[in-house]
Amino acid sequence: MDQGSAAGTGGTFISLSDTEQRCYSGLYALCQPDSSGKLAAGKVAELFRASQLPAETLHQVTEVCGAKRLGYFGCGQFYVALKLMAAAQVGLPVRLESVAGELPLPVFVGIMNELEMRYPNHPSTNESQPHILGSLTGSAPRPPADRPVLRHPDTSMDKQEAWSPPRSPGISPPRSPSAYRSYPYGAQRNGTDTLLAHDGNVPGRLSVPQENSSPSHYSLKLQSEHPVITCVASVERLVERAEIDYSDEPWRITEEQREYYTNQFRSLQPDLNALIMGTVAKNFFTKSKLPIPELSHIWELSDVDKDGALTFPEFCTAFHLIVARKNGYPLPETLPATLRPGFVEPGVVTVPPSEATEPLIVFDDKMMPGANQLEMGSVDLQMTSRPGVTAKQDTRDESRKPEFSPKRIPDPHEKPIQRVSTLKPDSPQELDANMKSRTRPRSYSSTSIDDAMKKVEEPPTPPPRPQKTHSRASSLDLNKLFQQSGQGSRPSQHSLSAKSGWLPPPPALPPRPPATQIFSFLPGSEKSSQKAVQQPNFADFSKFREEDSTLRHQGHAPQKPVRRKLHPESESATPPSATPYSAATLTKSTQRPPPKQKREIQMAIRKNRETNAVLTRLNSELQQQLKVVHRERVTLESQLELLRPVAST
Amino acid sequence: MAVCIAVIAKENCPLYIRSVPTQGELKFHYTVHTSLDVVEEKISGVGKALADQRELYLGLLYPTEDYKVYGYVTNSKVKFVIVVDSSNTSLRDNEIRSMFRKLHNSFTDVMCNPFYNPGDPIQSKAFDSIVSTMMVQAC
Numbered sequence: 001m002d003q004g005s006a007a008g009t010g011g012t013f014i015s016l017s018d019t020e021q022r023c024y025s026g027l028y029a030l031c032q033p034d035s036s037g038k039l040a041a042g043k044v045a046e047l048f049r050a051s052q053l054p055a056e057t058l059h060q061v062t063e064v065c066g067a068k069r070l071g072y073f074g075c076g077q078f079y080v081a082l083k084l085m086a087a088a089q090v091g092l093p094v095r096l097e098s099v100a101g102e103l104p105l106p107v108f109v110g111i112m113n114e115l116e117m118r119y120p121n122h123p124s125t126n127e128s129q130p131h132i133l134g135s136l137t138g139s140a141p142r143p144p145a146d147r148p149v150l151r152h153p154d155t156s157m158d159k160q161e162a163w164s165p166p167r168s169p170g171i172s173p174p175r176s177p178s179a180y181r182s183y184p185y186g187a188q189r190n191g192t193d194t195l196l197a198h199d200g201n202v203p204g205r206l207s208v209p210q211e212n213s214s215p216s217h218y219s220l221k222l223q224s225e226h227p228v229i230t231c232v233a234s235v236e237r238l239v240e241r242a243e244i245d246y247s248d249e250p251w252r253i254t255e256e257q258r259e260y261y262t263n264q265f266r267s268l269q270p271d272l273n274a275l276i277m278g279t280v281a282k283n284f285f286t287k288s289k290l291p292i293p294e295l296s297h298i299w300e301l302s303d304v305d306k307d308g309a310l311t312f313p314e315f316c317t318a319f320h321l322i323v324a325r326k327n328g329y330p331l332p333e334t335l336p337a338t339l340r341p342g343f344v345e346p347g348v349v350t351v352p353p354s355e356a357t358e359p360l361i362v363f364d365d366k367m368m369p370g371a372n373q374l375e376m377g378s379v380d381l382q383m384t385s386r387p388g389v390t391a392k393q394d395t396r397d398e399s400r401k402p403e404f405s406p407k408r409i410p411d412p413h414e415k416p417i418q419r420v421s422t423l424k425p426d427s428p429q430e431l432d433a434n435m436k437s438r439t440r441p442r443s444y445s446s447t448s449i450d451d452a453m454k455k456v457e458e459p460p461t462p463p464p465r466p467q468k469t470h471s472r473a474s475s476l477d478l479n480k481l482f483q484q485s486g487q488g489s490r491p492s493q494h495s496l497s498a499k500s501g502w503l504p505p506p507p508a509l510p511p512r513p514p515a516t517q518i519f520s521f522l523p524g525s526e527k528s529s530q531k532a533v534q535q536p537n538f539a540d541f542s543k544f545r546e547e548d549s550t551l552r553h554q555g556h557a558p559q560k561p562v563r564r565k566l567h568p569e570s571e572s573a574t575p576p577s578a579t580p581y582s583a584a585t586l587t588k589s590t591q592r593p594p595p596k597q598k599r600e601i602q603m604a605i606r607k608n609r610e611t612n613a614v615l616t617r618l619n620s621e622l623q624q625q626l627k628v629v630h631r632e633r634v635t636l637e638s639q640l641e642l643l644r645p646v647a648s649t
Numbered sequence: 650m651a652v653c654i655a656v657i658a659k660e661n662c663p664l665y666i667r668s669v670p671t672q673g674e675l676k677f678h679y680t681v682h683t684s685l686d687v688v689e690e691k692i693s694g695v696g697k698a699l700a701d702q703r704e705l706y707l708g709l710l711y712p713t714e715d716y717k718v719y720g721y722v723t724n725s726k727v728k729f730v731i732v733v734d735s736s737n738t739s740l741r742d743n744e745i746r747s748m749f750r751k752l753h754n755s756f757t758d759v760m761c762n763p764f765y766n767p768g769d770p771i772q773s774k775a776f777d778s779i780v781s782t783m784m785v786q787a788c
Contacts, residue, residue, distance in 0.1 A: 278763030285764075293772055296764035300775050308761035333774060610741040 024079050031078065039073040051085045061085055251336035253320050261316045275309035281318070288322050294331060298322060301335045651748065651783050652716060653677035653732035656756065658768060659725060661685055665771040668732070669784045681730045684710045684718045688728050691720070705753075706746055721749040727756070731783075748783050755779040 031043035048058050065073075065080035073081065087093075253261070262272070268284060269276050276284075285295050302318035303310060310318060317339045325331055653668035655677075668677040687710040707720035712735065721729040729752050733740055759765055759773045 278761070282763035292764055296762055296772070297774060299762045299764055300758070300773055303761065306758045306761050308763065606741070606743070610743075613742075 020083075024082050027082060028075060028078055031073070039078055041072070044073050044078070048081075048085070051089065053085060053088050057088045058085075061088065251320070251324070251332070252338050253316055257320065257323070258316060261319045262312075264319065265312055265315050272312050275307070275311055276315055278308045278310075281310050281315070285318065285322060288326065290322060290325060294325060295322075297331055298325070301332070302339075304335070304340065651731045652734050653681065653730075654752070654780050654783060655681040655730045655732075656752070656771060657681070657685060657728040657730065659727060662768075664727075664769075665776070665780075667777075667780055667784070677732055680713075680716075680718060680732055684720060684730050685728065687711055687718075688720045688722060688730070692722055692726075706749055708742070719745050719749070721753070723753060723756075729753070729756075751779055751783065 027047060028039070031039040031047060034040065048061070051058070053061070061081050061084040064084055065077040070077060264284075265272065265276070268280055281299075282295075285298070286292075288295075290298075298318055298321045301321060302314045304314060304317075305311075317335065320339060321331060652670070653666070655663060655667075656665040658664050663678075663681075666674075666678060666681065668674050688707060691707050691710075705721055705723060707722060710718040710720045710730075712718070714735065716732050716735050719731045719733065721731075723729075729749055731745065731748060731752075733745070755773075755776045756771075759771055759776050760767070762773070765771075765773070
């Protein structure tokens with residue numbers, strides 16, 4: 001019952017009085033806990049029914065206590081559930097806050113003789129029953145990580161004081177740093193004793209989306225969502241306290257879902273590392289009967305590299321978005337972080353194949369719930385068993401990388417660490433992916449642009465290149481962009497090297513004759529005007545950068561000393577030579593300590609040039625007007641002349 | 650920044666038109682329509698040369714007293730037209746070119762989407778967001 005205890009009601013401190021303790025343990029025993037501490041579904045269902053609470057309330061109870069997330073009732077969940085039922089029977093809302101105070105024992109009709117009989121009516125709990133049944137059946141093998149947690153509630157039970165049932169991962173995430181959400185399963189469980197009410201509600205709320213997403217996989221429709229929705233409303237205000245991660249819950253892909261997606265991917269394309277072509281994917285997703293604009297939007301979100309085909313991670317993203325959409329989730333405007341291909345969640349576990357064979361989405365067929373509730377329950381189980389995926393809430397996707405499947409990290413405590421460590425490399429990779437997606441090579445036949453640009457702009461400024469890659473020779477704007485990303489003291493250099501780290505080495509630059517001409521023109525006049533001096537520097541820089549790319553392969557270290565050499569060298573007015581980069585570095589005449597200044601100057605030059613162009617245009621227009629006016633004047637004067645003799649004479 | 654951005658398909662039917670002061674839209678639609686003539690003129694003028702020698706950026710198509718119209722045509726004869734305010738003299742040619750480049754990029758992204766049928770109006774939110782960044786922010 002590691003899962004149970006872990007998932008449990010999540011860190012709720014519930015103070016149990018002696019009578020309650022006895023009663024609850026009695027009830028617990030009554031429900032036939034199995035060896036791992038999980039309670040028999042039938043017994044629990046019976047007990048819940050006996051409480052004579054409305055089905056909706058029982059649903060809420062199940063969610064709040066965390067059993068829904070887990071898929072079964074462990075000791076922790078059970079106790080909390082009992083408390084919640086007591087609260088509900090008294091009339092308090094089903095929330096963990098309610099259980100903080102003193103409550104009478106819950107009433108179970110016909111179960112415990114010492115409990116009073118209260119309400120004769122008991123609405124049928126068709127929903128809760130299959131849910132509970134479902135939640136208790138199909139127990140997936142729990143990862144060993146959960147086992148340590150199992151002992152926790154047991155030991156805490158011994159203390160006759162407040163104990164904090166381990167919190168299911170879903171609850172803990174909001175308190176933990178967002179990076180750790182789904183993972184610090186075990187870690188948080190032990191520590192989150194303060195997450196009481198909030199957490200209690202959070203599971204309720206979180207399990208809602210979870211329930212939504214998982215049932216959706218089973219094409220469960222809204223029948224079960226209604227009670228869930230009320231739960232959502234009740235925990236809505238607590239959601240604000242939750243960190244942003246919460247809202248992303250539906251965007252996590254659980255193991256089961258991933259397994260399902262994998263199978264679907266294989267049906268379309270046997271090789272997991274290959275791409276699914278656009279048309280193939282289109283036909284496949286069209287079967288989901290979503291409107292085409294939405295599918296189009298989903299495609300845009302998921303095709304990160306914009307290649308018109310889906311890799312496996314992209315496919316999972318798209319599938320997951322479709323699933324979420326089918327279950328009523330609005331499509332996000334941008335791809336949630338956990339759905340990005342660069343997102344890596346350690347501890348991703350492949351679901352046992354038995355679960356994966358169940359249809360998560362029935363595409364053309366029935367999309368209605370029906371008997372799928374049971375499946376939903378078992379899915380809940382599956383999902384709760386996931387160590388890394390914070391059970392219901394985090395049906396968020398994680399690493400889209402194909403290597404997800406082999407990763408199985410037994411120790412939950414490793415997960416947070418690993419997650420952090422993977423997240424860090426991921427963020428640059430994500431950034432990389434984003435940059436790549438934005439800046440993938442574009443093949444325009446735009447050589448003429450280059451020519452035109454060259455003609456238009458003066459030679460010293462390197463003409464903007466078409467988006468081959470973000471090679472440093474591309475427009476200065478890009479350099480500025482990279483520079484702004486905060487690369488350090490030597491922005492351009494680092495940005496260049498960073499860029500080179502991200503992208504393949506830039507192609508060799510086409511020769512720039514004008515630059516070399518400038519070289520030959522201004523060897524002697526380096527000390528003259530600043531602009532004149534700058535020009536060879538620009539040219540130098542372009543050459544320098546060109547050489548830089550070759551340098552880069554040798555490592556970044558050589559660049560620094562080379563660059564630093566520029567300063568002493570630049571003192572001397574050595575004529576620029578058009579030979580190797582070392583010569584190019586030496587040709588810097590003036591001191592350009594950071595390339596940033598050079599860039600600024602280049603920008604200033606461009607601005608000035610632009611202003612010049614504008615003013616020139618203005619000038620020409622004014623000249624024309626002047627001519628016109630002049631002509632008028634001439635005509636008027638001639639007319640005057642004609643008239644004057646008349647006047648004078 | 651641009652006042653109006655339009656994407657016109659090969660057959661000269663509009664795929665996407667967006668202007669900033671939305672009440673004066675019709676005027677911009679007319680402007681874009683008349684600018685198509687200029688575009689045709691420019692691309693047919695180089696028609697005898699090979700397609701790759703024709704540059705994609707057409708530059709200033711024609712100025713009016715209120716605004717200037719710039720054109721850009723892709724290899725598949727899809728035209729982008731940007732209308733900018735004349736009073737905004739600080740707009741460099743380079744900036745216009747970069748705007749067209751961005752447009753072209755996001756247009757190819759839209760094209761890559763298998764759910765997009767060429768000839769349909771462009772309804773992509775990503776494309777919209779790119780265009781919004783280029784439109785005049787002041788209003």
